[in-house]
Structure formats: C-alpha cells, structure tokens
Amino acid sequence: MSDAPIVRPLPVSGFPEWLPEVRLVEQRWLDTIRATFERYGFCSVETPSVEALEVLTAKGETSQEVYMLRRLQADADDDSARLGLHFDLTVPFARYVAAHFNDLVFPFKRYQIQRVWRGERPQEGRFREFTQCDIDVINVDQVPLHFDAELPRIVHEVLGTLGVPPWTLNINNRKVLQGFYEGLGIGDPLAVIRVADKLDKIGLAGVEGLLTTAVGLDPDQVRACLELTGIRGCDPGVVEEVRRLGVKSDLLSEGLDELAAVLGDLADLPAGDVVADLSIARGLDYYTGTVYEAKFVDWPDFGSICSGGRYDNLAGSFIRRNLPGVGISIGLTRIFAKLLAEGLLTTGPSSPADVLVVIPAAPRRAAALATAAELRTRGLRVETYHQPDKVARQVRYASRKGIGFVWFPPFDDGRAHEVKNMATGDQSAADPATWTPSAG
C-alpha cells in the first residue's frame, strides 16, 4: 500500500448518501412519486443543474444560498464565473417554458424530480444537496384556479401512498396579505410580508418590534397585522374571520375569494389535513397568489416538507409574455432523511436480486451461468456468486444481502435444479424455464 497520506473518505457534511438497502427504499419512493404524477398526466422535464446567474436572480432574494461555479484551472475565456447551481426547480422550469415556448402544448403540466443545491450551514432537515419533486402548471394568460387545489390533492395522494406520518398543508394567499396591508394604508406591503415570514424564528414580539422600527408602522397597523397573522382554521369560515377585521381593498377581496374557493375544493380531504393559515407568506418574492407550506404534525419545529404557490410573473418575465403558473414541491430528501433518522423506514435488501445462483464447484460454472441467463430472459433479477466456493458461504452471502432465493444448478448432469427459499428454509426441485419467486 502507498505511504501517501490517507484522504478521509466521508461524504461532505450536508451532502447525504445512503447505503444500498436505504437507497432501494428511496428508489421505491421515487417510482411511486413518478407513477402518481404520471397518472395525472404530468410529463417529465429535467433542466440543467446549472443556470446563468441572471436567470437564478431574475426574481427574488435567495442569492445568499446560491453555489456558483469556478473552473479549478480557469483560463482567459472562462465563462463559469457567471454560472450557478439551481436552488429550486421553479425558476429553471419557468426559464425552460420561456425557452421552448413555441414547442410546448399549453397548459403545460410537468413534473420534475431533481437535486437542488443551497450553500447553507447544514443542520437537522437542512441539506446542501437534496432532491425535490415538483409539479407545476404554466399556461398562456391564465391558469384556472382549480389547479391551486388539484396540485396539493396530488401531493396528498403521493404522501398517503408513501405512508408518511401525519402532516398539515397550510394554505394562504399572497393577495390576502398584500391587499390587507394595502387596505391598512401601508406603502410597502412586501416589507411587512418579509417581516411576518420570520414569525417562526423571531416570535410575535420580534415581529411586532420589526414592524414598528424597521417598517415604521403605527400601533393600529401593527395590531391589525398581528391579528391577521393569528387567524388559522380548517374550514372556509376562516375567510369570514378575516373579513370581520374590517379592512377593505379590491386585492384583499379577490384573495379571500380565491382562498375560499381552494379550501372549498379540498373540503373532502380528511379534517385537519388542509388548514388556512394567514401567517404563511413564503419568503421568496415570486409568489403572487395561493401559497402552500406543509409540516409534520408531530414535529412542528421541523422545517416545511412541501411548499409552493402561484407565480404570475416568473416565466413570462423571460420573454414578455403573460405566462402565469402554479406549483408545489415535495421536499423528498428532507422527509426521507427524517423518517430514516426516526427509525420509521423499513429498509430493503441490499441487492435487487430475486435469486442467487451458486457455483458449487469450478466445473459447474458454465451450468450456473447458463441457468442465470435463462432466468434473466424471463425477467428475473439474478446474481451469480462470483467464484466456486463452499455452498454454506454462498448461502450466507445471499442471506446477508437479503436475496430471497438460492438456486442450486445440478451438481452433476442429469440431476435436477433445486431452489432454497431463504425465508422458510424449504428446498425443492425447480425448472428454470417455469419457476417464479411466488411459486418458490
């Protein structure tokens, strides 16, 4: 062995990786998510991991979190300095729709399952590289409001199928917030939204202080803002609660109508799964209507596991068309890692194989390979052991990898094949032309 210093082989902090038996479960999740999205007719899109800086910062304030690129050995015409890794899938998707506008059929409904990157300090639930599963609809001129309800309904089905522990989808509408603040005579409603969005972190007193000092609201305005923030409820009646605060503006009225319609559309879901929460704002600037934010019921301090909303001015801004959209994102890695850490995932085997074919002795190697090949032509997943060896050792290998069946090709010509069911210990004759695991 070399005397060179040893490079510690750990993955970089904040960049998760899984053992094979965990990855196999993650693959099942991804297959389920994809199948569900496709059952609703959403097509797959992937965009590059990398976008130009001006695309990443076309809207909003998340520049803090962006990983930019640089070539290790940059030369004079290096253009990598203006390239960064995408921090979500919404901005790249909006750019994609604008880029391919003439080749897409609208309304354009796509799902996108990809990694995203954020240059954050790692902590529980916060990774620097993680996979998101997004569905979005973008259309020319208008996206019917029923999509604002259909998207969380699809996510509800996905998480239900995956058996994710209880969670609540909190819904709000940015028009309600902005319209309410405008109705109070506040000049910069976005400033209030940014402060109110910090409620989770700085608490009610912190928000009150900032609204007074940083935004410059008077005590009546502050009180009204805090009253709005405190409204939360499961049924459309919550909209009446807002109206009772007596603030008036056209935008507020429009937002409340939208919020009531979305809540009404989702009223058939189990009670408490969808909650109107007037404190939800979503910090990113690009949302203009409905906003979503989902959290685990049992871990209220854990970050949001799904989020999204309606963005009317994102895709169109690239080509000066009116291209509103609405979307929702499942934070796959965050959910998956949390359930793994809590011991709530049943991990799979560490091999995808249905069968291990043993090689009892060197002269039987050809017969073992031929048997494996025959089983594979029938769609079975088959490992062959890598060398002639003691049979007990080969069976132990199958056991350690969680392979369900061990196949013994005939030790001598003319004898029968045999299969051992690792779960029951039963061993019986089998025909490679007809055997199936369910018959095993």
Added chain:
Amino acid sequence: MSDAPIVRPLPVSGFPEWLPEVRLVEQRWLDTIRATFERYGFCSVETPSVEALEVLTAKGETSQEVYMLRRLQADADDDSARLGLHFDLTVPFARYVAAHFNDLVFPFKRYQIQRVWRGERPQEGRFREFTQCDIDVINVDQVPLHFDAELPRIVHEVLGTLGVPPWTLNINNRKVLQGFYEGLGIGDPLAVIRVADKLDKIGLAGVEGLLTTAVGLDPDQVRACLELTGIRGCDPGVVEEVRRLGVKSDLLSEGLDELAAVLGDLADLPAGDVVADLSIARGLDYYTGTVYEAKFVDWPDFGSICSGGRYDNLAGSFIRRNLPGVGISIGLTRIFAKLLAEGLLTTGPSSPADVLVVIPAAPRRAAALATAAELRTRGLRVETYHQPDKVARQVRYASRKGIGFVWFPPFDDGRAHEVKNMATGDQSAADPATWTPSAG
C-alpha cells in the same frame, strides 16, 4: 408586463435539456438500463454531486476539468472553496466503498446513474453536464478476472436492447503497455502511455516525435512502441502478435494472459463487436489492468461512448485496504444526443397520459373528474382537460400531445360513456370500471 431588461431564457451552452417528447424516450432508456443492471443483481448507489477537492484529485490528472464551488455571498467560515462537482462516478464510488466499508457486503456490485460535470469547452459529443451509467465491482483483496468480461457483456446487452447503431468495444490491458515499455528498458512507462494516448489527436508522426523529444526514447524503442500501438484484432491470436515482437517482462506476460482470457470469455459475441486494440490506454492514471473504450462504427471520429477498466489502487487508497475494482461506464447523454441529432430517435408523445377526459360543459365537470379518478384507481394515466371548452379544441389538445384516447363522460345523466381511439378515429361506448387501452 415589466420594463426590466429581458433575460435570455436559453439553457447554458454545453448543458443539454430536452423537450418532453424527447425526455420521455430518455426515461425509457434509463428504465431499460436500470432494469438490465438489476437483472444482473447490481444494486443502486448514488453519491453526492460534490466531493472534497482532495478526494477528486486523490488519483490522476483531471484537475483541469473540475468545476469547483463558491458561495455567491461567502462569509468567513465558508468551506465551499474546497468542494467540487464530481467529473466521473468511479472516484466517488471508490470513496463511498471506503467510507461504508464495514456496512457493505463484498464483492460489492453497484450501478450508478448520475450526472457528472466537466469544465470543458462544449463541442459535438462533449457536454459540460451529462449523465453516465456505471457498473462496477469492488472486492476485498481480489476481483475475479471474469468480471472484466461480464461487465462489457452487460453493456453489450443494454446497448443492444436500446437499439444503438453498431459500435465496437476496444479492449486493452495497462499491464501489457507498462510491461512492454519496461521490457524495452524504458524508465517512465507512464510517460509513454500518456503520449501514446494522444494518438487519436496528434497522429502517428506526432506520437513518434513526442516519444523521441519529450520522453527521450531511442529509435529502436520508438519503433517497438509504434509497432505495439498498431496491433489490433478480433481474436485471442492478437496476443501472439504482441509476443512475436520479442519484448519480455513478467508484467507483460501477466497482462497478455489477462487480455487473452477476457477476449476468450467474450468470444461468443458477434464478430467485430469486441476488438483488442493495443493503442488504447485511457489517459486517467487510476487504471491498472483491463481498459475499455467503445466507439460508434459509423462515426469513428466521434468520442468514446463507453469506457472503463480495472483499478486496483483507488478505493483502498482511502483507508489502506486492498480494494481492487473493475467498472465500465455508458456515456448516456453522448449516445442519446448523437442519435437525436442524427434523426435516429423516434420521439414519444409529449404527455405520459393514456387518456384525456374532456369536460364538454361546466355542469359536467364533476362527472369528468369522477371518471378520471375511477380510471386512475385502475392504474391508468389520465389527464382531464383544464376547463369546459369546445370538444373539438379538447380533441385537438389530445392530438397535439400524442394522447391515444379521448374519453367523453356522459353529456346527460343516464347516457353511456364513450371513448375515441385517436389512431383509428373509432368512437364507441366504454365502461370506466373495465375499459383498457388495449381494448380501446
């Protein structure tokens, strides 16, 4: 619309993205590749996109191509400066095996389908972000030589199933090269390998010149090196050709035995699909035995579409264990983009949906949604049209998206459902509880 300057929405050069109807074909390819790898019992592994610089440069000389990260707004304790995007999947996999050594079952056979990044100038067949599909085997102390033949055999099956145009897998063995140069009394065999690897780019005269001037070989040594480089053949007899050059060393002899064994193992594949080519070296330093490099037959100047080889000192170097490995990588994006550019891919529909359910009029919306829901519970992929509209417009939407069937929920209660087969134009009564596309 805003008066802000328009950000051009094109993807960055060298970072490919596909329209939905192309992506759908790419997904089918990925599904086929995954299924084939799993049929041979390889498990899935994914590693982070990002590795520490010292891991990326633990072996070899590819630092030129690495994209490093930097935070857009870096603070004092920013650690991103030592992080880079992986440029292949072999180095991260070797790091992974070392990191999880105690939790893996050996021989460890994994497949890994992920994007990789190289900070290169884009040109035909060269992307800066692309997907590779790798299979590798790493074991403690020794990896049986038959894997050197099994891995290209699996790739042969994959590319055959995908219908990729004719290609040749060129095989060589680094021990043959190094042993031959040692047998010639050359002090720095790696220097010769690096020069000989440039044959494609600088031609025979260029290699001859560099061997003389840069490496300092005498004319006899140069002549012998060039003779070796010219040897190429389909059958194990090619090994005899090398032996007839009269150069002797233990390493050469060992390498020739290995090369003959691998060629022999693959002799049943169609003639010409596998060729021993003594000019193949693979520039990366980590290969120590068998090396692979595949090219299209009809586009000889197009880059290699698969590559790989045996690396005895890569994984073990991280933890001072003896962990040899062998692997091969399919350059998925390079192959896929080439066939797309040549017009050799039949693109799919732009929706995954089997059925579009129309909404003939607003009062029938609930019936349409209920019909779609019922079809989905039976596993069918179903779009509903997004709003009540002229039926002709909804049928045209299905046609433009390539959706095979249009479903008409009853216009009035008590009437029958009907389905229109878009390929044949036939329209007939159908029961959402039993209908299938094949019966359509």
